[in-house]
Amino acid sequence: MGVLVLAATPIGDPQDAAPRLATELAGADVIAAEDTRRLRRLLDDLEVTPRGSITSYHEHNEQSRTPELLDRLRSGDRVVLVTDAGMPSVSDPGYRLVTAAVAAGLRVTCVPGPSAVLMALAVSGLPVDRFCFEGFLPRKTGERARRLGGLADEKRTMVFFEAPHRLAETLSAMAEAFGSDRAAAVCRELTKTYEEVRRGGLAELADWAVEGARGEITVVVAGAPAVSSTVEEVLPAIQQRVAAGERLKTVCAEIAAETGLSKKQLYDAALAARQR
Numbered sequence: 001m002g003v004l005v006l007a008a009t010p011i012g013d014p015q016d017a018a019p020r021l022a023t024e025l026a027g028a029d030v031i032a033a034e035d036t037r038r039l040r041r042l043l044d045d046l047e048v049t050p051r052g053s054i055t056s057y058h059e060h061n062e063q064s065r066t067p068e069l070l071d072r073l074r075s076g077d078r079v080v081l082v083t084d085a086g087m088p089s090v091s092d093p094g095y096r097l098v099t100a101a102v103a104a105g106l107r108v109t110c111v112p113g114p115s116a117v118l119m120a121l122a123v124s125g126l127p128v129d130r131f132c133f134e135g136f137l138p139r140k141t142g143e144r145a146r147r148l149g150g151l152a153d154e155k156r157t158m159v160f161f162e163a164p165h166r167l168a169e170t171l172s173a174m175a176e177a178f179g180s181d182r183a184a185a186v187c188r189e190l191t192k193t194y195e196e197v198r199r200g201g202l203a204e205l206a207d208w209a210v211e212g213a214r215g216e217i218t219v220v221v222a223g224a225p226a227v228s229s230t231v232e233e234v235l236p237a238i239q240q241r242v243a244a245g246e247r248l249k250t251v252c253a254e255i256a257a258e259t260g261l262s263k264k265q266l267y268d269a270a271l272a273a274r275q276r
Contacts, residue, residue: 001074001076001105001106002029002073002074002075002076002077002078002079002106002107003106003108003109004073004079004081004098004101004106004108004109005024005028005081005109006088006098006108006109006110007021007024007080007081007082007088007113008021008086008088008110008111008112008114009042009082009083009085009086009114010042010085010113010114010191011085011114011115011116011119011190011191012085012189012190012192012195012216014042014046016113016114016191017045018111018112018113020111021046021111021113022046022047022048024078024080024111025042025043025046025080025082026049026050027078028052028078028079029052029053029072029077030052030053030055030069030072030077030079031050031052031054031055031079031082032056032065032069032079032080032082033054033055033056033057033083034056034082034083034084034092035056035058036055036056042082057069057081057093057097058093059093062093062096066096066097066100067100069097070097070100070101070104070106073104074104074106081093081094085116086114086115087110087112087115091135091136091161114191116218117133117159117218119187119190119191120159120185120190120218120219123185123187124157124185124197124199124220125185126157126183126184126185126220126221126222127222127223128157130157130223131158131159132154132158132159133159134147134151134158134160135160135161136160136161136163137162137170137173139166141173144173145173145177148176149177151177151178152177152178152224152256152262152263152264153224153260153262154223154224155223155224155226157221158221158223159218159219159220159221160218160219160221161217162218162219163217164188164212164215164217167186167209167213167219168206168209170219171186171202171205171209172203174206174219174221175202175203175206176253177263178202178221178224178257179202179256179258179263180201180202180204181201181202182201182222182257183199183200183201184201184202184219184220184221184222185198185219185220186199186213186217186218186219187217187218187219187220188214188215188216188217188218189214189216192215194214194215202221225259225260226260229259229261230261231261231265231269234255234259234261234266235266235269235273237255238251238255238266238270239270239273242270248267248271249267252266252267
């Protein structure tokens with residue numbers, strides 16, 4: 001039986017490539033690449049001449065190409081899978097092939113290497129003892145709001161990927177869901193010439209992003225603060241501020257940011273109290 005090798009590629013600087021990456025690319029029977037042109041540039045950077053064949057493997061053909069690669073593995077070939085940057089199957093093609101190989105009883109291993117998730121966490125200045133990776137958020141406003149609403153009480157530091165043209169809108173949605181002052185870091189072009197890490201509250205970062213940000217973006221957001229109050233304890237303060245003329249939605253958002261309580265729970269409790 002052959003071996004499926006998931007090979008991490010540099011997220012920017014080619015010098016970050018693990019020495020073993022060059023060895024695997026040179027000796028593979030077949031290299032499955034998300035973008036064969038980018039692979040050839042990487043081969044040139046690493047001064048590697050592969051002895052095996054190169055085939056494309058991306059989101060549009062992975063369903064049809066997976067059986068072909070499984071046949072190669074069953075025949076004893078060493079199949080190396082690479083994506084444009086980072087580790088295959090982490091928000092990139094590869095998961096389908098890995099699950100199929102595991103189900104077939106085939107060996108799966110990997111070449112460790114650069115990770116935008118871990119690097120962004122390390123430089124963010126936010127807690128890294130516990131974290132979760134959320135990948136890309138839904139593009140549609142309603143779906144994104146629901147996803148973020150479900151994460152409002154998440155205590156772990158959260159890591160997201162985002163496209164540059166959606167960054168400002170996403171940060172604004174995060175500020176709405178998590179509170180405008182929730183600490184975060186926007187990391188762009190990691191390991192590249194114009195690497196930048198911008199830290200601050202979500203609302204502040206959203207204002208900055210309106211001017212436009214380029215390159216690969218990773219967003220790190222602090223988890224929800226420990227709850228020191230209950231909904232029942234803060235409800236009178238909400239009612240008092242609303243009676244004084246403030247908008248219920250705004251008051252709930254601010255108190256949620258201060259206490260770590262769920263904005264939705266505060267809002268629902270205030271509405272229920274009105275009907276008593």
